[in-house]
Amino acid sequence: MGGKSFYCDYCECFMKNDINVRQNHGAGTAHNIAKANYIQRYKDPQQIITEEKVKTPCKRISNNLECSFGFFCRFSHYSSEELNYLQFIVDEREYKKERHMLKKTPLIWNSSKTRKKLPPVPIPPSLQPIDFEKMTDSCFESQWG
Template identity: 45%
Template sequence: MGGKSYYCDYCCCFMKNDINVRKLHNAGMLHTAAKVTYMQRFENPAQILKKERLKKPCRRFFSGYCQFQLFCNYGHYSPEDIKRLEKIVSQQKKGRRRKKGNKPSKKVQNKKLPPSMQSIDINKMKQFNQNLDWELGLNQ
């Protein structure tokens, strides 16, 4: 039976393009673990570092394979990985300090901007609306 197949980006596998097959796959443990592993890439490094510092190293993981993977109560980061995380977190903190320390730039004068980008003068707007009402005959 031909047809298009569905590719799961998290698990890197193809399957039959059927809604029931996809639902069954997405509810599975392997897919859930692969998705969480993928989403951890975008987690804040400071939070990861905080969690990993509280954990003891996992003997199973460092001896070859930990069957618990994401659900393991022990840390899967080596001391070198933790040092890299510390370096990344310290660089992020320095970047935040620089941003806060910058003085705000002087306000750009309206005369230099094109008319579409100039700030709105409320008095001119009120005057324009009064003129418009008169033209439409609403002030009778």
């Protein structure tokens, strides 16, 4: 049975397109480490910071060796400079989000330098809900056409 081969996006390798081969590959340690490394690239920086600050630094990484556990390692693979950079990214994101929210909702300053919201804008009559009691004044009994 010739045919197409299967490509694993996480491991970046080709294999025989057979269900047993794919299941064995998916259950393998190398595939799971490659998948964890791939998913780690798209993780939220705040989540990475909270997970990595609890961990102690990995001795293999600090000695400029490669850790075979990858992101499954129970020790941190991030240096303090990298964690500071991630914190900078999180702070910038929060600052931009706050600025965006300030643009959306108009705020004013009072004398005590605290923010308060402006009073709600009155709704035009065409957008107000229908008051059926006011409609009794109109004549619906007129003949059409």
